[in-house]
Amino acid sequence: MTTVNHVLAAVSSIKNAQCLLFTTMHELEAGVINSLRSALPCPVLPVGPCIPYMTLEDQHSKSNGEVTTSPGDCFTWLDSQPVNSVLYVSLGSFLSVSASQLDEIALGLASSGVRFLWILREKSSRVRELVGDTDRGMIMAWCDQLKVLCHPSVGGFLTHCGMNSTLEAVFAGVPMLALPLFFDQPIHGRLIVEDWKVGLALREWADKDGLIGSQDIARAVKRLMACDEADAKAIRRRALEWKEVCGRAVEKGGSSYDNLSSLMQMVCASR
Known part of the structure; x- marks a missing residue:
């Protein structure tokens, strides 16, 4: 199956989805997100940016605020x-x-x-x-x-x-x-x-x-x-x-934080 066919297959299956997740955040692509929300029957939840930003805090806490280096x-x-x-x-x-x-x-x-x-x-x-x-x-x-x-x-x-x-x-x-x-x-x-x-x-x-x-x-x-x-x-x-x-999007009360909370509620409710 070609890449295009994979994409088309994924798009056609959206009608069966219970939820649509995006790795971006609402503020970055608000126009597209809002259009999808008006066109699709399922929740559209941008939960990004889906990058390992939590590791930055982990590195800071492990080094007591100092950056550790190696040769x-x-x-x-x-x-x-x-x-x-x-x-x-x-x-x-x-x-x-x-x-x-x-x-x-x-x-x-x-x-x-x-x-x-x-x-x-x-x-x-x-x-x-x-x-x-x-x-x-x-x-x-x-x-x-x-x-x-x-x-x-x-x-x-x-x-x-x-x-x-x-x-x-x-x-x-x-x-x-x-x-x-x-x-x-x-x-x-x-x-x-x-x-x-x-x-x-x-x-x-x-x-x-x-x-x-x-x-x-x-x-x-x-x-x-x-x-x-x-x-x-x-x-x-x-x-x-x-x-x-x-930074605001991933903080408590931010768009991505709230969308991720909504996702967790949906998962828990379906169990």
């Missing part, structure tokens, strides 16, 4: 960087950009002069060669992404616009440089740039073949990370506003 841990490096100065780069683990686009990203980051933390599972030796020997950047195979995004030195996120990454960035209040690849990612990219207005669309700089050159990447990175330009300030301000909205 090679990126947090030791992040702690030494200025506030909002680091661009976090992660383009997902399932699908990634082409080899030529990866090269352009590496060259663009190198010429931008911006500090970066890049999570890259494959072709890291090639990227290290292109970026060169620099103390401005760090390349790793894995990190605790939400914890990184919540670090005060991280001021931007070059992302493939996967759902989890998008929700984590919104929760952390980090502006995004959107580079969606496939499936639902272009939709998330439009939400980031056009609806929530918390990022820039990197595809705007693509040539006729869809390739984004290194110099355009460098310009986009510097534009997002600029501390003194009006549009960058506006994006950062809106990102922080959405961060506050996310």
Whole structure:
């Protein structure tokens, strides 16, 4: 069965559902949620952001408020960087950009002069060669992404616009440089740039073949990370506003908290 067939099968089964859950929160996609509620007979409950934000509190309590690190841990490096100065780069683990686009990203980051933390599972030796020997950047195979995004030195996120990454960035209040690849990612990219207005669309700089050159990447990175330009300030301000909205949604009395409580009541009542 193809991906499209899976989607169609899932949609057609909604009429038999007792409840429809979403990993987003009502405030982020109120128009869609309200439309679904008016069209469907079952409760529509957005209970997100469904990300591991509770682990942030666990880590804080276990370390008595101090961040624990280990040799090679990126947090030791992040702690030494200025506030909002680091661009976090992660383009997902399932699908990634082409080899030529990866090269352009590496060259663009190198010429931008911006500090970066890049999570890259494959072709890291090639990227290290292109970026060169620099103390401005760090390349790793894995990190605790939400914890990184919540670090005060991280001021931007070059992302493939996967759902989890998008929700984590919104929760952390980090502006995004959107580079969606496939499936639902272009939709998330439009939400980031056009609806929530918390990022820039990197595809705007693509040539006729869809390739984004290194110099355009460098310009986009510097534009997002600029501390003194009006549009960058506006994006950062809106990102922080959405961060506050996310925080309120998961607190007692918030939209997601109440929806999750409603779900638990439904489950208990059906037993």
